[in-house]
Amino acid sequence: MTAEAASVPGQIRTAGSRGQPDARPVCNLSMLTHNHLSSLHAENAPLAEANRIARRGARRGQWLLHPTDFALRAGERAVLTGPSGSGKSVFLRALALLDPLDGGEVRWHGEAVSRSRMVHYRRHVAYLRQRPALLDGSVEDNLRYPYTLAVYRDAQFDAARARAFFAAAGRASDFLSRDASDLSGGEAQIVALVRVLQLDPEALLLDEPTASLDPESVRAVEALVAGWFDQARTARATVWVSHDPAQAQRVGARHLTMREGMLEEPAARAAYAQGAAP
Ligand SMILES: Nc1ncnc2c1ncn2[C@@H]1O[C@H](COP(=O)(O)OP(=O)(O)OP(=O)(O)O)[C@@H](O)[C@H]1O
Numbered sequence: 474m475t476a477e478a479a480s481v482p483g484q485i486r487t488a489g490s491r492g493q494p495d496a497r498p499v500c501n502l503s504m505l506t507h508n509h510l511s512s513l514h515a516e517n518a519p520l521a522e523a524n525r526i527a528r529r530g531a532r533r534g535q536w537l538l539h540p541t542d543f544a545l546r547a548g549e550r551a552v553l554t555g556p557s558g559s560g561k562s563v564f565l566r567a568l569a570l571l572d573p574l575d576g577g578e579v580r581w582h583g584e585a586v587s588r589s590r591m592v593h594y595r596r597h598v599a600y601l602r603q604r605p606a607l608l609d610g611s612v613e614d615n616l617r618y619p620y621t622l623a624v625y626r627d628a629q630f631d632a633a634r635a636r637a638f639f640a641a642a643g644r645a646s647d648f649l650s651r652d653a654s655d656l657s658g659g660e661a662q663i664v665a666l667v668r669v670l671q672l673d674p675e676a677l678l679l680d681e682p683t684a685s686l687d688p689e690s691v692r693a694v695e696a697l698v699a700g701w702f703d704q705a706r707t708a709r710a711t712v713w714v715s716h717d718p719a720q721a722q723r724v725g726a727r728h729l730t731m732r733e734g735m736l737e738e739p740a741a742r743a744a745y746a747q748g749a750a751p
Pocket residue numbers: 529530531537555556557558559560561562563564731
């Protein structure tokens with residue numbers, strides 16, 4: 474994690490944490506020129522940042538996600554836990570700008586993501602859903618599909634690289650030609666993950682990617698994500714939703730919890746309580 478001590482506690486502020494001090498870095502703006510500001514902004518800006526993002530149920534208007542601040546910095550591996558139905562998926566999908574927000578905004582490297590840049594943003598901050606949706610056809614067809622979309626027109630499918638991903642996940646060299654409809658749940662999840670990884674996102678938002686997988690597939694998925702992260706640790710980040718405490722320890726260095734649509738970071742609160750944060 475590259476976050477400065479000053480920025481960590483202030484990274485989350487939800488309706489549930491009102492009244493806590495906001496420890497966002499403070500500087501005397503009058504001392505800085507515009508150019509200074511621009512370069513500081515670019516260097517220090519989180520990879521992805523949510524400012525008061527909120528979601529409400531369409532019919533009853535109840536809070537699904539209370540107004541939430543969150544910053545994900547390059548190099549971070551965050552893990553999100555919380556009871557079923559507490560809003561973990563709602564939060565990740567909101568952060569990925571997959572569902573319309575009922576408030577707030579998302580910034581990418583310090584810039585607000587406009588409607589016209591949303592598809593571009595989703596390319597770099599990718600959400601992997603719990604239940605993979607594969608297309609009819611072969612594994613290779615599924616991997617080729619994203620390259621048919623306009624947003625990936627500058628990229629090309631690389632079969633050798635795809636084989637290397639599958640080899641790292643313990644799959645045989647003919648795996649690309651397997652029919653997607655014949656795959657097990659674990660294999661389908663591996664395909665869905667490789668389909669995302671080959672596109673070189675900066676951040677992966679992983680929504681229980683190993684739920685109901687056998688231990689071997691769990692290890693394969695974890696190894697694939699770890700390998701992708703290690704290739705560019707200072708430029709990549711993950712948020713991983715898990716119900717498994719042992720997995721949470723393995724895949725995340727920063728621990729977040731969700732409770733009734735309110736995101737909290739217990740370690741940051743403890744740091745406040747102990748006076749460790751500035
Ligand atoms: N589009 C929507 N409209 C209305 N309610 C929704 C919508 N999406 C999710 N919800 C509700 O929001 C709550 C949180 O759902 P969410 O899927 O985020 O939970 P979760 O914490 O990810 O649960 P799990 O651990 O079981 O996956 C649930 O009560 C769900 O029914």
